[in-house]
Amino acid sequence: MAKDIDKEKVEDSEILEEAEAVKEEERVESEDASAGDVENGTEEQEEESDIEEDPIEKLEVEVQEAKDKYLRLYSEFENFRRRTAKERLDLIKTANEDLMTALLTVMDDFERAQKALEESEDHKASKEGFDLIYNKFSNILKQKGLKPMEDKAGVVFDTDHHEAISQMPVEKKKMKGKIIDVIEKGYYLDEKVIRFAKVVIGA
Numbered sequence: 001m002a003k004d005i006d007k008e009k010v011e012d013s014e015i016l017e018e019a020e021a022v023k024e025e026e027r028v029e030s031e032d033a034s035a036g037d038v039e040n041g042t043e044e045q046e047e048e049s050d051i052e053e054d055p056i057e058k059l060e061v062e063v064q065e066a067k068d069k070y071l072r073l074y075s076e077f078e079n080f081r082r083r084t085a086k087e088r089l090d091l092i093k094t095a096n097e098d099l100m101t102a103l104l105t106v107m108d109d110f111e112r113a114q115k116a117l118e119e120s121e122d123h124k125a126s127k128e129g130f131d132l133i134y135n136k137f138s139n140i141l142k143q144k145g146l147k148p149m150e151d152k153a154g155v156v157f158d159t160d161h162h163e164a165i166s167q168m169p170v171e172k173k174k175m176k177g178k179i180i181d182v183i184e185k186g187y188y189l190d191e192k193v194i195r196f197a198k199v200v201i202g203a
Helices: 002-119 123-143
Strands: 146-148 162-168 179-184 187-189 192-195 197-202
Touching: 002 123, 123 146, 162 179
Parallel strands: 162 197
Antiparallel strands: 146 187, 179 197, 187 192
16 A cells, blocks of 8 residues: 555656646747747847848949949030031031142132233223133032022012112102112022022112
8 A cells, every 4th residue: 555655656756857848848938939030020120120221222323324424424415515616617628628729729820810901901801701610610609509699680689689878859750669770699509598689679
């Protein structure tokens, strides 16, 4: 009987020890879990911090790319502007050179005509020579696009083509506001007016 009681005490003691061991394990697991939660929370905070920094870094990259693009475009535009300005100057110089070269032959003819006038007393031949030079000169200018205005007395005054330098009273009412005399002929270069005709109009 005493042996049975001792045996029960031993068994109860073992059960208590096992129960305490289980409780200890649960406590340790609980602490580990809490520690894990703390670590996970820290990691999540770090990740959130990284996420907050990413937009700023992204914007800085975009701003730098925009600056680089702007500098490239500005450089290309400056090169284009200088190139077109140089081409325009070259074109103007070339156009003037072409015209001057064409007029040199007329200058040569004028010099020969002056020399002939000094050596000759035949005015009829001199007139014919000057007529030839005038026609040659006029044809060269026509080839370059120059065209005279064919304005005569009786044409209606037009401010787009004429410049009134004077007004004169007229007896005929139909001549009022119309050209009665052309003082200086006007010219077109192709279709553009390069010199207005100076005229007198009726008042």
